[in-house]
Amino acid sequence: MGSSGFSWKLNDHPKLPKGKTIAMVVLDGWGEAHANQYNCIHIAETPTMDSLKKGAPEKWRLVKAHGKAVGLPTDDDMGNSEVGHNALGAGRIFAQGAKLVDSALETGKIYDGEGFNYIKESFATGTLHLIGLLSDGGVHSRIDQLQLLLKGASVRGAKRIRVHILTDGRDCLDGSSVGFVETLENDLVKLREKGIDAQIASGGGRMYVTMDRYENDWEVVKRGWDAQVLGEAPHKFKNAVEAVKKLREIPNISDQYLPPFVIVDDSGKSVGPIVDGDAVVTMNFRADRMVMLASALEYEKFDKFDRVRYPKIRYAGMLQYDGELKLPSKYLVSPPEIDRTSGEYLVHNGVRTFACSETVKFGHVTFFWNGNRSGYFSDKMEEYVEIPSDSGITFNVQPKMKALEIAEKARDAILSRKWDQVRVNLPNSDMVGHTGDINATIVACKAADQAVKMILDAIEQVGGIYVVTADHGNAEDMVKRNKKGEPLLDKNGNIQILTSHTLEPVPVAIGGPGLAPGVRFRTDVPTGGLANVAATVMNLHGFEAPSDYETTLIEVVDK
Numbered sequence: 001m002g003s004s005g006f007s008w009k010l011n012d013h014p015k016l017p018k019g020k021t022i023a024m025v026v027l028d029g030w031g032e033a034h035a036n037q038y039n040c041i042h043i044a045e046t047p048t049m050d051s052l053k054k055g056a057p058e059k060w061r062l063v064k065a066h067g068k069a070v071g072l073p074t075d076d077d078m079g080n081s082e083v084g085h086n087a088l089g090a091g092r093i094f095a096q097g098a099k100l101v102d103s104a105l106e107t108g109k110i111y112d113g114e115g116f117n118y119i120k121e122s123f124a125t126g127t128l129h130l131i132g133l134l135s136d137g138g139v140h141s142r143i144d145q146l147q148l149l150l151k152g153a154s155v156r157g158a159k160r161i162r163v164h165i166l167t168d169g170r171d172c173l174d175g176s177s178v179g180f181v182e183t184l185e186n187d188l189v190k191l192r193e194k195g196i197d198a199q200i201a202s203g204g205g206r207m208y209v210t211m212d213r214y215e216n217d218w219e220v221v222k223r224g225w226d227a228q229v230l231g232e233a234p235h236k237f238k239n240a241v242e243a244v245k246k247l248r249e250i251p252n253i254s255d256q257y258l259p260p261f262v263i264v265d266d267s268g269k270s271v272g273p274i275v276d277g278d279a280v281v282t283m284n285f286r287a288d289r290m291v292m293l294a295s296a297l298e299y300e301k302f303d304k305f306d307r308v309r310y311p312k313i314r315y316a317g318m319l320q321y322d323g324e325l326k327l328p329s330k331y332l333v334s335p336p337e338i339d340r341t342s343g344e345y346l347v348h349n350g351v352r353t354f355a356c357s358e359t360v361k362f363g364h365v366t367f368f369w370n371g372n373r374s375g376y377f378s379d380k381m382e383e384y385v386e387i388p389s390d391s392g393i394t395f396n397v398q399p400k401m402k403a404l405e406i407a408e409k410a411r412d413a414i415l416s417r418k419w420d421q422v423r424v425n426l427p428n429s430d431m432v433g434h435t436g437d438i439n440a441t442i443v444a445c446k447a448a449d450q451a452v453k454m455i456l457d458a459i460e461q462v463g464g465i466y467v468v469t470a471d472h473g474n475a476e477d478m479v480k481r482n483k484k485g486e487p488l489l490d491k492n493g494n495i496q497i498l499t500s501h502t503l504e505p506v507p508v509a510i511g512g513p514g515l516a517p518g519v520r521f522r523t524d525v526p527t528g529g530l531a532n533v534a535a536t537v538m539n540l541h542g543f544e545a546p547s548d549y550e551t552t553l554i555e556v557v558d559k
């Protein structure tokens, strides 16, 4: 015990043994919803997940994965990977980025902080650039936060403002980008009426421009850099509404995949390259898809792509995206302080952990799981394996993704008996669900189910325990619905495909030959959410959870 009285030592669980191998499986984007034709999980052949659901009722339950249960501002906010994995790993509910930015804007504290005062120094002579995702999705950013920030910065001296937009269609309906750009344009007109030179300067679809993650494809970030910083892009337009409308006409191009464009003046010159003396804010609060650009903006030494020009700017993130790397060093709002995560506790208590996913979800079971912290707690006690994802494709063309490879790695790790916890994320239902391709999503769900089977078979062989859950819904509902729950049609009478996550709960299943006979889900935690899983898993490792963790979902009755 340290001088503060704090100790990493966990108490022994009074009834549950240590030393069982636990498979901790997170199905990304696998919610529970009514069985119908838009529920890809229902339509897909998923015998393994079906058998868990149809098995002992005290070994399968649903938990909340959205809204306040995962630290989001309201219960109308769908879940997402960041908040879901944070809750799963940290065992407590933290006010998340979306909420922290809301309150910093509401109280005005955002303008008193070090980050804003730092960028403000450039307002007199330089341009303020805002780069980020333009939608109301609330997963990475929110347009109303941008609107408030634009107002707030302009009354505090920003005279020249350029917005570099990334169109969404992934956390909101495809096609909705046109409306968001119109809304932003209206705000910019109002600023111009007040004498502020404010314009959209560049844009592109989030999946093709800037918002790659976990270094899957630096080309994506480079395309954004060229448009935002250098002012160069294959498509040039006089205004952004026209840009988005025209680029959407390209066959097979949706909001997520719009090619990069720049806005040019009458002489054909781009209106807003980033130059020496400017201020830049990346306005996403969520880290995974902004931290690559953050490194390009922040680091003098950088070799991921040729930046051609590296302007001397004052740069701040909406949040600090990586607490370990302290990146970026300047930020407008402090991120949630997610400390004492279950991973860190377990390492201190002798639990050896193996974690694996493919690139596009690798940071979910490592970085997000560990409270947005990169790296190992202990390189002797942990091993994290990343399987390279396909890049340069939309995942509906490869819906099986690397599920089999992830399962094989997990199986081998389990059978090696070197690890006490083998943790994976299976991305299929989420990544393919986001494409809106129903047939491909059905294939994706089946592939994920087969991967679960391989992992459960290995657990069977070593006498271990499994915990199978998900981080939020996605593939279980692929259609936008009205308040009554009926599918919405567009003007042509076609159903509106839902590419985003949902508000649905997710399953938690426990079992395996190593599960002590009297273990069952309690019935007195009916409102349980993802944050209750950490204490549950600690119990299954033979420990009691820290007292401030959300309560465990299980109890042990005498058999």
Ligand SMILES: O=C(O)[C@H](O)COP(=O)(O)O
Pocket: 028, 029, 079, 080, 081, 082, 139, 140, 170, 171, 289, 430, 434
């Ligand atoms: O970043 C994404 O792909 C989506 O905005 C959210 O999906 P995720 O939360 O499952 O990563």
Ligand SMILES: [Mn+2]
Pocket: 028, 029, 080, 081, 082, 084, 430, 471, 472
């Ligand atoms: Mn997810």
Ligand SMILES: [Mn+2]
Pocket: 029, 081, 430, 431, 434, 474, 501
């Ligand atoms: Mn997703």
